[in-house]
Amino acid sequence: MPPLDCQQVLEHLEAYVDGDLDETRAAAVAAHLEGCAECHADRSLAEDVRRELRALPALDAPPAVLREVFRQVGEERFRPPPFRARRPAWTALARSAVAASVLAAVVAGGGIFLSLDRATVEPAGPDLAQADPEEVARATEEARLAFAYVAKVSRQAGLEVREDLGESLAAASTSGLTRALLFLPQPAPARPEDGEPERDRS
């Protein structure tokens, strides 16, 4: 490694004092310090500062302050470089429109893909965890209410939808009130209004 000048040594001095330089570079700095009184004085000053800093008591900062410090450090560390070039407004608009359209095209393509996929693949189940519990609870009650009305009306008609109703429909129920009310399997007089027979209980 070539010998270092004073400016180069000054740039590396802090790292040298902290012991952070690699062996080759540390040896080059040390060689310069032996022959340069000015840089040697700077090294002594740097070591004094380091020593004084380490002698300071540790600071117990409140958690909120620490969080804020880390947040700002993190923001600084990961902040993207600022957009320096100022472009005309129309260019930005055009770029936004193109970007939006490309995104829209991708979404649309995804839609087509999903539609095609849905025809052959069982759709995924609902994500209950992401649903509003109150809304689901309300919908559940509404669904129960709907079926309660089905029960009410069917009972009022003398037809309680029962476990064997599926069979009853096919076999044209052979007994009880259900048979009397089931329209299809039972011959009935023609209804004058629209030509269909009707069971009249009045």
Added chain:
Amino acid sequence: MQRRILIIALLLSIPVPALAADEEPSPKDHPGYFPLEEIGILDEEQLTLEVNLHAPMLKLVAAATRKADPDFSQLVEGLRSVRVRIASLEGLDPVRVRSDVTRAGRWLRERGWQTIVRTRDGGEQIHIYLREIDGDIVGLTILAVEDGGEATAINIAGPIDLTRLGSLARKLDIPLLEEAVPKKPTESEKEP
């Protein structure tokens, strides 16, 4: 050039809503769907109760009740829509109301619905229709009218398990409804 880019961009954006709509088929396309709003007796201003539940929410309801009430959950899970409309008929002409129900029944039959039950008891009419495709029940519609009282229109679209529905109907315990429901006739009270 920039203007051309903008035009292309706008054209690319246009089909998106249509494609998004295709993603979830409309409930109205289901053969078990009956457009309740087409029944004149159930005008919006007369409604006292309205329930409109469609497949996405019904799936959530099924998922939410799977452990606590598996029968209810399984009944609801495959349904495409559950809709109820209750309307007050006070002050309406009963002849007009019955005519509307008849028209609705004709609409259903013309589209392949089967009349399962049709009763008339004084001013009360109850019509129950089923839509069946390839032996499977895919729709249930109930129209009930009570002169001077209320009209009930129910449409359930989707695969309906009547056995499960019957079992569930017996379990439902809604006091307000139960009070209005006549006692189930005993075997001796049934018609021969």
